[in-house]
Amino acid sequence: MTRSNPPDPSGLDEPSPSARTPGAGPGVRPGASPDSGGPGGRLCAEAVTLAYGRTTVVHEVGLTVEEGGVGLVGESGSGKTTLARALLGLLAPRSGRITYGGRDLAAMRRGERAGFRGAVQPVFQDGSDALDPRMRLGSSIAEALAAHHRLDRAARRARVAELLTDVGLDPELAARRPHEVSGGQRQRAAIARALAVEPRVLVLDEPTSALDVTVQARVLDLLEDLRAGRGLTYLLITHNLAVVDRLCRTCHVMFAGRVVESGPARELLTRPAHPYTLALRDAVPRIGGAPPRAAGRTDAVPAAEGCAFRLRCPLAVDRCRTQAPAPRPVQGRVVACHRAEEVLAGAARK
């Protein structure tokens, strides 16, 4: 299993992954060392393969949710949300494992599992996914509180008011139902509900995509404040590269179920080494910037043999058809492309 592990991007600055954990055997990945990520421990995917029935949608992906925030980007069908479901413990890997604080989720007993559920909380695109439409916002949050803490009624009510204040909402809104508040308020309430159980990690799946731009900006501010104030770690799943730049230190780019490029977010977004990362970047419209470019035809389905991206790649050569590129370190990142050096040199734009 270890042989097939994609290199861990968190070990980028190190000569080799195993050099980071002296004494660890070759079978132990650095990300798996217990509690290296703070009080709650780190959330890791190790060579995780995920499938729905016979369809494999994520192939041997490894990543560590570490401090500073981790972004996971890619288009619909790239497997990013499926991977997030696995990291939340909602989908068991076909092979590989998900660990939290060094413990395999699959091996956790009931109590430990409950602890994990409290520590790793999801926030989805639309706040209403996390809120019962018939329940008042306050009750929804109180319900989450009750699941993890023993509090009397008065204490619970006070805590709900506190949580609503923390996410920038008027505590009075506790009496409203989800449809009686705006989209931005609903998303804040969903975040308050996630925070109720005092998580260490938030898995944010397109947390601002459904919001108006001014509301989005305020929710992003809130997420930054909460992180600083509560020591949270974020895994951010999004198609919006600008949001990744804002919230994440590390970024992984997925294409057709594989991570094709990993590394420091700013580096990756300003100077992509994989042609797909470059295509994503060039497609983003920017105010006052060059018009968005559609690099290659998006119609092409991922290739079954060789490099999955080759049918859309402007740099594809014979080798890409015959040989699937293995992830390898290139100038501070990990890239699965035979021609990454040439991409960095600007070849794909010519």
Place this chain on the structure above:
Amino acid sequence: MTLVKVRDLVVRAGGRVISSVPVLDVEPGRCVAIVGESGSGKTTALMATLGLLDTAEVTGEIGVCGVDVATASPRRLREMRGARAALVMQSPRAALTPTMRLGTLMRRALARHGVTGREAARRAEDAVAAVLLDPALLARYPHEVSGGQAQRFAIALAIALGAEVILADEPTSALDVTVQAEVVGVLRRLRDERGLALLLVSHDLALVSSVADHVLVMRDGAVVESGPAAEVFARPRDPYTRELIAAVPELPEATP
């Protein structure tokens, strides 16, 4: 000729003004965009322009492709909407009959407008090429193509039927960024090469800045700023426009 001409449009709901547009002109080969947040009245303005709202609530002068929307008969309006002015919506599949192959759908639509045989085939071929769609996709059902392909097909349908202006409501919001770039590229090309006029409604300022010639910014049912796109984005005059532009998360410049 001005393809869309709106003067003093006011739409009310229960006595309250929910959308008002004093002046809006769309010329051939130009793209005009209405930007704003939820509830700003931008989609309502678009629907009123196409005569899709209850006329009792709409006042003002609206001309689309020479048709006076306020006084035209329902039949005249349907003809205008079906052919010369096309509406493209956020989820293209919703506009495509799910039980019909794309090719059949296109043929039926053309036949309904009296275009059959060789001419229909020629128009279909030309339109499909104009939106960079693989003709083989015409054998597929709407659920068998991607969102971007369905959206490009919806545009092809408009082109085949002879649309002079496309009115699009968030045409790329449901699409991946790479697919969005492709659809925007198609719209830009149609505008530049065929003189197609575009009236685009979107909340996405960056997207609008990449395609629009003229921009109207709406808030709470009113136009707060209107001007050439380059000007509005470089030197916004209204504080709300400035707030909107500042709120767009910025992707750092690429380093060579």
